[in-house]
Amino acid sequence: xxxxxxxxxxxxxxxxxxxxxxxxxxPAVLARWRSAGAAIAMAQTNAPVLKQALTLPESAGLGDRxxxxxxxxxxxxxxxxxxxGALFPVVRAAVEHxxxxxxTTDGWMVAIRAMGLDTAPWTAAVSGWGKAGGTAPVTVVTxxxxxxxxxxxxxARAASMPAATPGGLFTGELDLAGLPxxxxxxxxxxxxxxxxxxxxxxxxxxxxxxxxxxxxEAWKIPDGLIHDPVIRFxxxxxIGPVVEQMPWLKMLCGGKAPGQVTAWAQPEVTFRNWFAVxxxxxxxxxxxxxxxxxxxxxxxxxxxQYIGRLILNSNRTAMAVFDLKACTPTMxxxxxxxxxxxxxxxxxxxxxxxxxxxxxxxxxxRPEIAWYEWEITGESARNWNVLAQFNRLAQREAPNPTHAxxxxxxxxxxxxxxxxxxxxxxxxxxxxxLHRKSDIGLNGLELVMLSRWLDxxxxxxxxxxxxxxxxx
Numbered sequence: 001x002x003x004x005x006x007x008x009x010x011x012x013x014x015x016x017x018x019x020x021x022x023x024x025x026x027p028a029v030l031a032r033w034r035s036a037g038a039a040i041a042m043a044q045t046n047a048p049v050l051k052q053a054l055t056l057p058e059s060a061g062l063g064d065r066x067x068x069x070x071x072x073x074x075x076x077x078x079x080x081x082x083x084x085g086a087l088f089p090v091v092r093a094a095v096e097h098x099x100x101x102x103x104t105t106d107g108w109m110v111a112i113r114a115m116g117l118d119t120a121p122w123t124a125a126v127s128g129w130g131k132a133g134g135t136a137p138v139t140v141v142t143x144x145x146x147x148x149x150x151x152x153x154x155x156a157r158a159a160s161m162p163a164a165t166p167g168g169l170f171t172g173e174l175d176l177a178g179l180p181x182x183x184x185x186x187x188x189x190x191x192x193x194x195x196x197x198x199x200x201x202x203x204x205x206x207x208x209x210x211x212x213x214x215x216x217e218a219w220k221i222p223d224g225l226i227h228d229p230v231i232r233f234x235x236x237x238x239i240g241p242v243v244e245q246m247p248w249l250k251m252l253c254g255g256k257a258p259g260q261v262t263a264w265a266q267p268e269v270t271f272r273n274w275f276a277v278x279x280x281x282x283x284x285x286x287x288x289x290x291x292x293x294x295x296x297x298x299x300x301x302x303x304x305q306y307i308g309r310l311i312l313n314s315n316r317t318a319m320a321v322f323d324l325k326a327c328t329p330t331m332x333x334x335x336x337x338x339x340x341x342x343x344x345x346x347x348x349x350x351x352x353x354x355x356x357x358x359x360x361x362x363x364x365x366r367p368e369i370a371w372y373e374w375e376i377t378g379e380s381a382r383n384w385n386v387l388a389q390f391n392r393l394a395q396r397e398a399p400n401p402t403h404a405x406x407x408x409x410x411x412x413x414x415x416x417x418x419x420x421x422x423x424x425x426x427x428x429x430x431x432x433x434l435h436r437k438s439d440i441g442l443n444g445l446e447l448v449m450l451s452r453w454l455d456x457x458x459x460x461x462x463x464x465x466x467x468x469x470x471x472x
Contacts, residue, residue, distance in 0.1 A: 061405060102157055
């Protein structure tokens with residue numbers, strides 16, 4: 001969900017600066033928010049793990065890093081019309097303090113609680129946000145709030161901002177499809193983050209113009225392959241249309257995109273990850289995947305190749321990548337309960353025959369569920385991080401440096417993180433509801449993505465001249 005929060009800030013402060021004159025008497029709301037700010041999140045007691053994560057020694061300086069990266073993102077969205085330097089003071093203040101804002105089709109407004117704060121740097125920064133030849137933004141300080149708007153009339157819209165709620169961290173609306181550069185397939189999102197019972201609760205409604213997923217066919221979960229203990233279990237269905245739009249994933253399916261996927265991970269060895277999709281033609285798919293991937297692998301330093309030898313077994317039911325020291329990625333076709341599955345894994349499973357808990361299956365197999373995930377977030381994040389680092393090594397690229405600030409903070413945070421449950425339910429073919437209970441509002445994969453974003457996805461080239469990345 002971090003991506004939605006980041007998008008909200010970027011849209012409000014960035015895309016709004018690109019807004020032109022009014023296009024109608026009733027401007028459409030593209031984005032609207034109310035945020036408690038990092039200072040309140042660090043002082044609260046309703047979500048103690050979140051407070052710990054934000055106040056760790058390793059978190060020092062990450063607020064500035066977050067604001068810097070966000071200002072850079074906004075600058076890029078503005079087409080270079082706004083510099084990072086002009087954006088940073090306001091972005092940093094909005095991240096740290098309670099804030100609210102709105103962007104419509106004819107302007108923008110932002111408000112930051114400013115009790116006892118020096119607002120002069122914010123006002124000076126905003127003065128440079130006006131378009132060339134356009135009306136300069138206006139600012140005012142009133143009732144303990146600093147407010148700025150693209151035009152004077154926008155200040156009056158402060159009254160329409162979402163109200164603050166007890167335990168609320170963030171509430172907002174985003175019309176992702178209607179934003180500059182938006183995709184018509186993207187939804188309008190109404191989202192809240194709140195704190196209660198020592199957890200962060202995430203709730204969102206996603207409204208699409210057209211159905212984003214296919215039919216929610218009956219669940220086909222490979223029970224005989226999944227054994228306790230697990231640190232992550234997730235299942236999604238209706239995903240065929242999504243996979244069809246992602247060439248890399250479709251290639252790994254070896255044919256028509258499957259309608260669902262089950263994924264799980266076990267503890268102790270961070271490569272114990274598996275992904276399974278139900279298919280009717282597994283052997284043919286293995287052959288096609290092998291053919292498609294051959295050019296991506298080699299033991300030489302040829303440009304575009306991953307490290308390793310891709311081997312297909314004699315009966316064409318499995319293939320594996322050899323010559324990797326850490327793990328052996330495999331793709332195989334397996335039959336369980338009368339259903340064939342295409343299964344991808346990286347390491348031998350733990351020797352256990354214990355089935356996954358029945359209550360976990362019961363939570364998944366509800367008629368409205370399109371995606372369900374349960375995980376131990378700390379272990380899941382470390383698991384995803386190893387896979388991400390290994391992917392870079394396999395492409396002869398150096399992993400993210402261990403001294404990177406975002407990575408150090410993530411690794412200091414993970415021991416504190418327990419269970420997280422995410423449910424995505426289909427209400428209608430074009431409306432979905434998302435609900436999550438977690439320690440910090442993020443799942444393990446999102447935490448890894450956040451740490452890498454904070455570190456700027458630094459890539460340090462290994463000494464292989466001219467080798468490009470071939471990861472689509």
